[in-house]
Amino acid sequence: MKIGILSFAHHHGEAYISNLRRMNSVELLGVADDDSARGEHLAKQYEARYFASYEALLEAKPDGVIICTENNRHLPLVEMAASRGVHVLCEKPIATTHADAKAIVDVCNKAGVILMTAFPMRFSAPLIEIKARLDNGDFGDVYCFNATNQGELPTKHRGWFVDPELAGGGAIMDHTVHLVDIMRWFTGSEVETMYARSNKIFHADEVQVETGALEMLTFRNNVFASIDASWCRPQYWPTWGGLTFEMVTQRGAVFVDAFRQNVNMYTHDAQRANWAYWGSDMNHAMVSEFASAIRENRAPKVTGVDGLRAVEATLAAYESIRSGQTVSVNKNSSHVTLF
Amino acid sequence: MKVGIIGVGFMGTTHASGWADTPAKIIGFTAETQKEAGALAKRYNAKVYQSLDDMLPDVDVVDICSPTHLHHEMILKAAATGKHIVCEKPLAHTTQEAREVVEACKKAGVQLLVAHVVRFFPEYALAQSAIANGQIGKPAVLRLHRGSYRPKKPAGNWFLDESKSGGILMDLMIHDYDYARWIAGDVETVSARRVTESHPDAPIDYGLVILGHKAGAISHIAGSWAYPPPTFITRFEIAGDRGLIEFDSDNTAPIHNLILKTGGSDAPDVGLPASPVSESPYTTQIKEFYAALADGRPTRVSATDGLASVQIAEAAIQSAQSGQPVQLSPLMEA
Numbered sequence: 001m002k003i004g005i006l007s008f009a010h011h012h013g014e015a016y017i018s019n020l021r022r023m024n025s026v027e028l029l030g031v032a033d034d035d036s037a038r039g040e041h042l043a044k045q046y047e048a049r050y051f052a053s054y055e056a057l058l059e060a061k062p063d064g065v066i067i068c069t070e071n072n073r074h075l076p077l078v079e080m081a082a083s084r085g086v087h088v089l090c091e092k093p094i095a096t097t098h099a100d101a102k103a104i105v106d107v108c109n110k111a112g113v114i115l116m117t118a119f120p121m122r123f124s125a126p127l128i129e130i131k132a133r134l135d136n137g138d139f140g141d142v143y144c145f146n147a148t149n150q151g152e153l154p155t156k157h158r159g160w161f162v163d164p165e166l167a168g169g170g171a172i173m174d175h176t177v178h179l180v181d182i183m184r185w186f187t188g189s190e191v192e193t194m195y196a197r198s199n200k201i202f203h204a205d206e207v208q209v210e211t212g213a214l215e216m217l218t219f220r221n222n223v224f225a226s227i228d229a230s231w232c233r234p235q236y237w238p239t240w241g242g243l244t245f246e247m248v249t250q251r252g253a254v255f256v257d258a259f260r261q262n263v264n265m266y267t268h269d270a271q272r273a274n275w276a277y278w279g280s281d282m283n284h285a286m287v288s289e290f291a292s293a294i295r296e297n298r299a300p301k302v303t304g305v306d307g308l309r310a311v312e313a314t315l316a317a318y319e320s321i322r323s324g325q326t327v328s329v330n331k332n333s334s335h336v337t338l339f
Numbered sequence: 340m341k342v343g344i345i346g347v348g349f350m351g352t353t354h355a356s357g358w359a360d361t362p363a364k365i366i367g368f369t370a371e372t373q374k375e376a377g378a379l380a381k382r383y384n385a386k387v388y389q390s391l392d393d394m395l396p397d398v399d400v401v402d403i404c405s406p407t408h409l410h411h412e413m414i415l416k417a418a419a420t421g422k423h424i425v426c427e428k429p430l431a432h433t434t435q436e437a438r439e440v441v442e443a444c445k446k447a448g449v450q451l452l453v454a455h456v457v458r459f460f461p462e463y464a465l466a467q468s469a470i471a472n473g474q475i476g477k478p479a480v481l482r483l484h485r486g487s488y489r490p491k492k493p494a495g496n497w498f499l500d501e502s503k504s505g506g507i508l509m510d511l512m513i514h515d516y517d518y519a520r521w522i523a524g525d526v527e528t529v530s531a532r533r534v535t536e537s538h539p540d541a542p543i544d545y546g547l548v549i550l551g552h553k554a555g556a557i558s559h560i561a562g563s564w565a566y567p568p569p570t571f572i573t574r575f576e577i578a579g580d581r582g583l584i585e586f587d588s589d590n591t592a593p594i595h596n597l598i599l600k601t602g603g604s605d606a607p608d609v610g611l612p613a614s615p616v617s618e619s620p621y622t623t624q625i626k627e628f629y630a631a632l633a634d635g636r637p638t639r640v641s642a643t644d645g646l647a648s649v650q651i652a653e654a655a656i657q658s659a660q661s662g663q664p665v666q667l668s669p670l671m672e673a
Contacts, residue, residue, distance in 0.1 A: 141538070143534040143537065143538055143541060143543075143545065144532065144534060144537075144545055144547065146484075146545075146547060146561045148482075193662065195530050195549070195664060197528065197530070197549055197551045197557050198557070199479060199480075199555050199556065199557055201477050201478075201479030201480075201555055201556065201579070201580050202479050202480075202578070202580050203580070204580060211479075212479045212480045212557060212578075213557075214480070214549045214557050214558075214559050216530050216531075216532060216547065216549055218532070218537075218662070222537045222538065223537075224532040224537060224547070225547075226532075226547045226549065226559060226561075228480065228482065228559055230479075230480045230578065232479065232480050232578035232583065233578075233583070234582060234583055237583075246561075248534065248543070248545045248563070248565050250541065250542060250543070252543065252565055252566060252567060253486075253545070253563065253565045253566060324528070324664065325663060325664065326530070326662050326663050326664065
């Protein structure tokens, strides 16, 4: 099976190369990037075949592609891949507008190709463990989540993460989708209402987008939750950030710190504390699932609709900030059967 | 200085111990449960009064540690007779009542000292001082967490009677509304949810509140009565544009108890942090109140602070019912 990578605008593209290389019976077809300098440089660095255009890569007949453009540039590449019958794993958030997100889902549905959203947390070993226990009834009913997805300003990876147009927003656009997806996965329910409040105090002079954000959401099954989506971690924090939640249930509460599996390192070279992660590589499990879904001709464990629903909740957060009110989320949405 | 204490539960007992560390004299106690009052009075060589009315002529200061719904009437009585007042949090059951008692004390020219004891806990005081000194720059996102088990009070169980305690959004989380105001200033919006609103039959309770501060910061406040006894957890994380402060009572506990249990063990009335310090924060608080009353020294918490946190709590209760954020109206000048 051949898989290609379209664009290195998102730095995860580099990680996916390593993931693909370590998989049996999957071949990294190559990479393409409209930023030819970046593409050629990284292709050389990772010893991958470089295609001069996205079309050229797609003409080489990959089974699937991983789309790692800026957030607002996914749709044209999804259309290009789907029209050639190529399966798609798309970076999150799948789009910055509802129209694009919907079009991405529809075009893949119509073309009969797999559309998977890159939600790596679905493949986190600690989260899978909690979800299994939840499904087993160990915790009783879930009442609420108190969740955080905090990070440093992501500009050290790529500058466009703080571009209002290319990223579609700031910390809210970057972080909300992960926890919304986790909660939808855990509860099997859809977001019903959203309230959010944001500010721009961290990095106030460096960026135009929100850097601090708190959200309060409710689900149709009466579960409620808060999300802290802030870019509040200083650059000298011992790691990039993290994702945590407290799940409150009939039987008490469970604290989950998804990236807690670290050793604490103090080195002369770093001159600061460093948390070195030794937990399982969820990106690898995610890319493997994409390949398995293609091989087995089935829907992946996390779909494009999951990506669409997460975008809807995220856009509702911005709507709430504009109106100052708690707003309804995708009132009329029902689960689309995909592929 | 002659002090009379109302209430002989956990707080009355704790305050008495604080007063005993000051030059003030505990004159007497009054409480609904006369039996417990007798034991406490004996310890401090003080009297048991049948009522507040009986006690008032004998004291300079009334320390109110009674259930929240009784504060209003007691403060008004004490103020009317020119007595200074120390009052447990929440200052009153409603914003209206809190406003009335603050105004009454101002008019009577008596001090109203509200026991927001969290401001006296050394970890919270340290963080506030570091932030006031500009060490983390401008506060942007505050996360405050306080968690324990559902209170079980054998006598009367007033904590669990929401009409008397105000429930988790009032009684437990008011500590952190007050602290958030101390750090990030006045609050303009309150959005809240709680478990017993969405699931009235839940065996536990848990509240989530988002505050929008006038100066731009946002605060996330979580309160839990969902944990197994005798858990008591406090946490804070305050992120500013020039740094971040975090605290976790679990991670900083200097003693971890791995002693085997013998027989069935029951949890105490109220869970408390197990991080021993040389002076109880409750005593630090009473000493500061004593200095304010004796010498007119400033205190770190004003009567208006007590009123403001009740206003936030009331808004949180309202928001949890309506699902919509509540805009706070400006309070009167302090």
